[in-house]
Amino acid sequence: MPEAVNVKNIGLRGVTVADTKISFIDGEKGVLIYRGYRIEDLAEHSSFMEVAFLLLNGILPGKEGLKGMEEQVTDAREVPDYVFKSMKHLPKGARPMDVLQAAVPALAIGDPDIGEETREANFRMALRLIARIPAVVAGWHRIRQGLDPQPADPSLSHAANFLWQLHGKRPDPEMASDLDVCLILHADHTFNASTFACREVVSTRAHMYAGVAAGIGALSGSLHGGANAEVMKMLLELESEKDIAGWVRGKIDRGERIMGMGHAVYKTMDPRARFLKDMASRLGIKTGQSRWHELSTKVEQAGLKEFSGRGKSNIQPNVDFYSAPVYHMMGIPRDLMTPIFAISRVAGWCSHIIEEKFAEAQEKPALYRPQAEYVGQYCGLVGCEYNPPEARN
Numbered sequence: 001m002p003e004a005v006n007v008k009n010i011g012l013r014g015v016t017v018a019d020t021k022i023s024f025i026d027g028e029k030g031v032l033i034y035r036g037y038r039i040e041d042l043a044e045h046s047s048f049m050e051v052a053f054l055l056l057n058g059i060l061p062g063k064e065g066l067k068g069m070e071e072q073v074t075d076a077r078e079v080p081d082y083v084f085k086s087m088k089h090l091p092k093g094a095r096p097m098d099v100l101q102a103a104v105p106a107l108a109i110g111d112p113d114i115g116e117e118t119r120e121a122n123f124r125m126a127l128r129l130i131a132r133i134p135a136v137v138a139g140w141h142r143i144r145q146g147l148d149p150q151p152a153d154p155s156l157s158h159a160a161n162f163l164w165q166l167h168g169k170r171p172d173p174e175m176a177s178d179l180d181v182c183l184i185l186h187a188d189h190t191f192n193a194s195t196f197a198c199r200e201v202v203s204t205r206a207h208m209y210a211g212v213a214a215g216i217g218a219l220s221g222s223l224h225g226g227a228n229a230e231v232m233k234m235l236l237e238l239e240s241e242k243d244i245a246g247w248v249r250g251k252i253d254r255g256e257r258i259m260g261m262g263h264a265v266y267k268t269m270d271p272r273a274r275f276l277k278d279m280a281s282r283l284g285i286k287t288g289q290s291r292w293h294e295l296s297t298k299v300e301q302a303g304l305k306e307f308s309g310r311g312k313s314n315i316q317p318n319v320d321f322y323s324a325p326v327y328h329m330m331g332i333p334r335d336l337m338t339p340i341f342a343i344s345r346v347a348g349w350c351s352h353i354i355e356e357k358f359a360e361a362q363e364k365p366a367l368y369r370p371q372a373e374y375v376g377q378y379c380g381l382v383g384c385e386y387n388p389p390e391a392r393n
């Protein structure tokens with residue numbers, strides 16, 4: 001038994017809990033690397049399918065390997081009918097992240113590989129999850145509007161097909177390509193809360209779907225993936241605000257958070273935010289909605305000035321800050337912004353699940369089992385005296 005280390009009540013900040021070969025962050029320098037490759041190079045030259053292959057396999061695919069991956073994911077897009085049927089019974093006001101989280105065990109039930117614990121079976125399940133999560137998100141958006149889910153179009157790329165299944169019309173190719181870049185940027189991020197949740201769950205030998213469902217739950221929180229929807233809420237609230245600097249100052253004075261700013265690991269601007277900021281500017285011009293980029297920039301500048309005045313110049317925009325205006329300009333409803341994060345992050349989650357299950361970065365698998373210090377009522381090892389309800393005061 002290793003010696004106990006006391007790292008309690010700090011949310012495991014700075015505590016290394018495992019080895020991983022999947023991604024790396026230099027938080028001081030603002031560098032993110034997937035399997036050795038810089039995020040900037042991948043975002044500029046790669047595709048989400050190629051990145052998913054890279055994360056899952058550890059190497060970039062050759063031409064045939066990429067084609068095979070694309071074909072397998074395209075072929076797996078169809079969501080079993082019983083899943084959509086059950087979604088049709090849900091209240092139309094259900095939150096998309098809750099629906100998505102509920103759909104994952106439903107998908108597990110029909111997966112022919114469930115219960116088979118080989119790497120190959122887990123790889124096939126990963127491809128099905130990557131293929132079907134977008135279809136569930138798009139399907140729910142249609143179901144809640146009283147429409148039928150839109151069947152997938154095998155001629156379309158992953159991102160383009162999602163927009164097609166969501167809106168039921170051919171997506172603009174440039175917009176689909178921008179969405180593909182967003183998916184690359186969100187695909188993995190070392191031991192963030194949702195990935196850690198996935199890994200912790202499968203360390204018990206639970207199956208991949210159980211891990212992914214936990215990941216979706218963790219991602220939904222506003223301090224994690226839920227932040228993009230909160231950023232959009234803030235931007236909509238600020239649309240007619242004249243005094244942005246005063247608004248930002250007031251919020252920080254009240255001890256509230258400026259959503260989309262700050263990061264547990266980055267102490268400089270998140271490299272993904274830099275990319276998304278340029279995209280927001282370009283999309284603003286393309287769609288005639290430059291006001292969102294301008295407004296976000298004003299909030300960013302006011303935030304940076306305010307934080308630096310308080311000795312917190314390390315609080316800078318994170319990935320969610322500019323992804324919100326980007327998705328908004330793509331016509332994506334606010335409550336689908338976090339599900340889009342999940343559409344991308346599922347590639348990272350599944351890669352980490354496989355790494356955890358098959359101990360690909362450590363000697364052997366290890367069940368996560370941290371300790372907590374008991375600080376509650378204590379009457380010694382004999383226990384407190386138990387009295388029946390009528391004898392308690």
Ligand SMILES: CC(C)(COP(=O)(O)OP(=O)(O)OC[C@H]1O[C@@H](n2cnc3c(N)ncnc32)[C@H](O)[C@@H]1OP(=O)(O)O)[C@@H](O)C(=O)NCCC(=O)NCCS
Pocket residue numbers: 222223224225227252256257258259260261262263264265312315318319320
């Ligand atoms: C992401 C986040 C939780 C990381 O925080 P962290 O670096 O681990 O540090 P803490 O949450 O402990 O915050 C440290 C201090 O900075 C402040 N702070 C951090 N981010 C802030 C923000 N966005 N707005 C206002 N204050 C912030 C905290 O209030 C805290 O102040 P205190 O020391 O006076 O109590 C935090 O920056 C945050 O809440 N950001 C907004 C939500 C968000 O965008 N999440 C998506 C992350 S990708």
